[in-house]
Amino acid sequence: MIMDGSTRMDLLPFADAHAVMVVGWPTSASEVVMWCGRKEFPVSAQTITDWQRDDDVQAHVLVEDEKVVGYGELWFDAEEDEVELARIIVAPGNRGKGLGRVLVRELLAQALGAGYSDVFMRVHPDNETALRCYRGAGFVPVGADLAESWNAAQPVNYVWLQRDAEAPGS
Template identity: 75%
Template sequence: MDLLPFAAAHAVTVAAWPTSAGEAVMWCGQKEFPLPARVITDWQRDEDVRAHVLMADERVVGYGELWLDAEEDEVELARIIVAPDSRGNGLGRVLVRELLARALAAGYSDVFMRVHPHNGTALRCYRAAGFAPVDTSLADRWNAAQPIDYVWLQHAVDAPRT
């Protein structure tokens, strides 16, 4: 498995992965379904976004982003998704572990994630990767500007690497 930088050629593949409108909303908040590839390429315009793809046997099997915030000295792992035919095999944890390694190697010790509250599969994956809920008051403050009340997670520094 290799984690490589995202290339525009990957957008069509990744855009096809949400299997329903509900899944698209839980994954990236987009209500348009099917998701156009341009949405994914447009995300790359933000200079603080570092998108990656997980490759297995020369095939793209996962996608995820690092949202860098130098001012706050933190990074958020975001828009993580695994190809539908590759789910259930631990690739989500591999992808999260690789993204986390990139964030830590870049010098960020505070690593966060936000998860749709109905995405139980993702929550289990991220908790298994060493993420734990942030304090309720902090989550409430961060959710004040959000369209829904996300579950906010932070990587525990002393968490075992999976």
């Protein structure tokens, strides 16, 4: 449980029933691209539930006072001993309230609690709001050489971020 003033928030495991809600959160085709890199709009509930079929993916929802307000995934890579935070989105009516930062910090806590200290994120280069959020949650850009090598197989040159181990609370 996360307490923020008088508000109660919980990070809970994703259930297939949450997909119906999450599919309505991206408000445009361009937002879908920035959120999950897909070209379809809207994204289907089946697509979101299918993402959960990968054993290395753990999806979570952020619940505020019993209302689902955020969604995000942890992509575990045991071979590389790292985790990527992915497909993070906050419900449109709840944006701009710091919930994205809460969600990212809670997902980071899950990754660290699972024993992973190398935690990364990729962000669409046009998603300035997300970049501000993630930097505020304790993430910093990876080195240019590493970003270049990771972007070689990507559809766009993502901004790659990593957990700042020097940041307070990391």
